[in-house]
Amino acid sequence: xxxxxxxxxxxxxxxxxxxxARIGLAGLKMSDLAKEAHLATGTLYIYFRDKEELIRKLYxxxxxxxxxxxxxxxxxxxxxxxxxxxxxxxFLIYNLEGPEYGAFFEQYYRSPxxxxxxxxxxxxTAVMQPFYELIIEGxxxxxxxxxxxxxxxxxxxxxxxxxxKVSFYSQKSISDKEWETIxxxxxxxxxx
Amino acid sequence: xxxxxxxxxxxxxxxxxxxxARIGLAGLKMSDLAKEAHLATGTLYIYFRDKEELIRKLYxxxxxxxxxxxxxxxxxxxxxxxxxxxxxxxFLIYNLEGPEYGAFFEQYYRSPxxxxxxxxxxxxTAVMQPFYELIIEGxxxxxxxxxxxxxxxxxxxxxxxxxxKVSFYSQKSISDKEWETIxxxxxxxxxx
DNA sequence: TTGTAAAATGAATTTTTATTCATTTATATT
DNA sequence: AATATAAATGAATAAAAATTCATTTTACAA
Numbered sequence: 001x002x003x004x005x006x007x008x009x010x011x012x013x014x015x016x017x018x019x020x021a022r023i024g025l026a027g028l029k030m031s032d033l034a035k036e037a038h039l040a041t042g043t044l045y046i047y048f049r050d051k052e053e054l055i056r057k058l059y060x061x062x063x064x065x066x067x068x069x070x071x072x073x074x075x076x077x078x079x080x081x082x083x084x085x086x087x088x089x090x091f092l093i094y095n096l097e098g099p100e101y102g103a104f105f106e107q108y109y110r111s112p113x114x115x116x117x118x119x120x121x122x123x124x125t126a127v128m129q130p131f132y133e134l135i136i137e138g139x140x141x142x143x144x145x146x147x148x149x150x151x152x153x154x155x156x157x158x159x160x161x162x163x164x165k166v167s168f169y170s171q172k173s174i175s176d177k178e179w180e181t182i183x184x185x186x187x188x189x190x191x192x
Numbered sequence: 193x194x195x196x197x198x199x200x201x202x203x204x205x206x207x208x209x210x211x212x213a214r215i216g217l218a219g220l221k222m223s224d225l226a227k228e229a230h231l232a233t234g235t236l237y238i239y240f241r242d243k244e245e246l247i248r249k250l251y252x253x254x255x256x257x258x259x260x261x262x263x264x265x266x267x268x269x270x271x272x273x274x275x276x277x278x279x280x281x282x283f284l285i286y287n288l289e290g291p292e293y294g295a296f297f298e299q300y301y302r303s304p305x306x307x308x309x310x311x312x313x314x315x316x317t318a319v320m321q322p323f324y325e326l327i328i329e330g331x332x333x334x335x336x337x338x339x340x341x342x343x344x345x346x347x348x349x350x351x352x353x354x355x356x357k358v359s360f361y362s363q364k365s366i367s368d369k370e371w372e373t374i375x376x377x378x379x380x381x382x383x384x
Numbered sequence: 385t386t387g388t389a390a391a392a393t394g395a396a397t398t399t400t401t402a403t404t405c406a407t408t409t410a411t412a413t414t
Numbered sequence: 415a416a417t418a419t420a421a422a423t424g425a426a427t428a429a430a431a432a433t434t435c436a437t438t439t440t441a442c443a444a
Binding site for chain 2: 421423
Binding site for chain 1: 212213214215216217218219220295298299302303304337339342343344346347349350351352353354355358370373374377378380381382
């Protein structure tokens with residue numbers, strides 16, 4: 001007997017992610033993916049029914065990963081500003097270690113693989129839930145601008161995603177000093 | 193005699209843009225594109241050597257279009273804050289009327305069609321040039337934070353692109369009142 | 385050890401998609 | 415109105431990519 005390897009499934013997904021960031025969903029070929037993962041083409045079809053299932057599973061895999069990352073180390077008893085800082089930082093780091101993540105989502109949402117019929121939508125919004133709640137709490141305390149929380153979260157995430165992208169492509173990492181600046185821009189922007 | 197139609201070339205490019213925003217570069221088929229543009233498949237090959245040339249020309253077409261839009265109506269004698277507001281607004285409007293634009297660039301840069309060897313890079317940076325210059329002027333006047341202009345422009349564009357995207361998908365337009373809020377967030381963020 | 389069931393392989397096949405081209409249609413010029 | 419020249423057509427063909435499957439390899443159980 002021989003067991004189907006859970007790690008191999010992840011190896012394939014991570015390889016796919018890497019390739020998609022490089023050559024795009026449009027350029028992803030099963031044969032190239034197999035090469036990247038040091039496997040034969042046919043092997044891919046042992047782990048995934050077809051290309052569509054592979055891409056779909058990659059989506060779910062990344063969604064869960066990001067959800068887990070963003071809320072890491074947020075302590076309820078810290079001051080709000082500190083918690084906002086932390087969640088922003090987590091979001092940035094997550095996007096930094098893989099701007100592939102953002103790139104993938106961007107492409108996935110406008111691809112033949114994505115159909116809204118999926119029951120993933122709940123899981124999707126869940127990823128950002130802790131962020132919303134923090135903003136709302138800040139508004140209740142009168143610390144944060146009384147604008148739609150969605151608007152604020154959207155602006156912040158947009159900024160951070162873009163930051164991560166630029167930092168990645170310019171090969172420059174973001175120092176603590178720079179993070180201070182970035183966060184002050186964010187905070188000055190949203191505080192009331 | 194019969195003349196090759198300049199408008200038809202643009203019709204094809206605009207159709208491609210629309211389709212790419214919907215189904216992605218990964219999903220774009222020449223036959224579907226022909227249908228969208230109400231043409232026969234073969235006709236596409238009268239205006240473009242092949243798919244690659246079509247996509248490349250779409251890129252250049254959009255680059256020029258955006259460059260022209262962003263600097264529209266900026267008057268040198270107005271106060272700096274007003275000019276920053278104007279350029280941000282132009283950028284937002286441009287991205288609003290077509291979040292397809294952002295979507296296309298995003299996908300193009302990670303596709304088999306994009307090779308850095310192109311001499312387009314100059315044209316590319318030219319698009320954002322007026323933005324940089326405005327920020328630098330603000331820093332000279334001591335009005336704007338003394339951070340790398342690139343960082344600031346990046347943050348702002350990231351925010352605005354994201355805003356445009358969300359506004360588009362939520363089918364909600366951005367009112368003057370809301371623009372005031374958004375711009376105050378931006379301005380409070382970058383002012384020194 | 386040895387038998388065996390599942391995983392891995394990659395060439396062969398099928399499917400999809402891009403591209404061509406012989407034919408038809410439209411328009412500018414005479 | 416007749417002619418010529420280029421655009422438009424879309425079925426036929428070529429090219430590219432996905433998927434299958436007969437065969438080989440691997441790892442576990444007896």
